[in-house]
Amino acid sequence: MNEDVEPQDPCVERLARLTGDRCKAKNAARRLQTLTDNIDESELVAEAEIFKAMSDPCRLAILKLLREGELCVCEIMTALDRPQSSTSHHLSILKRAGLIRERKEGKWSRYRLSEGAVIEMMNLAKLMTSL
Secondary structure, X not given: OOOOOOOOOHHHHHHHXXXXXXXXXXXXXXXXXXXXXXXXXXXXXXXXXXXXHHOOHHHHHHHHHHXXXXXXXXXXXXXXXXXXXXXXXXXXXHHHOOOEEEEEEOOEEEEEEOOHHHHHHHHHHHHHHOO
């Protein structure tokens, strides 16, 4: 029995079946392994939370309002014609995702975008819709 036989990698075998070329499959499997090794699972979860927070039309409208500057909850709920409870719920999701910051002013809470990258993300989304 030959001891130089390497164990069969399921990824290589699968790619070889799909492509019909074992050599290309080995190279592709190595490349895919390198790519997947560079993916941080905790980063994926955090990034997904940001996209989920931005995926609701009401929350996106809040971000667009805050693009123009700081607003209090009463101003946001009036602008969107939404109840205070709904507005506060959406604001808490945006805050938890790190998209907005809160500043207390007496009994009022004022909100603003957390950083310019949020505007960049909205600009990119708008650009993608016009393609």
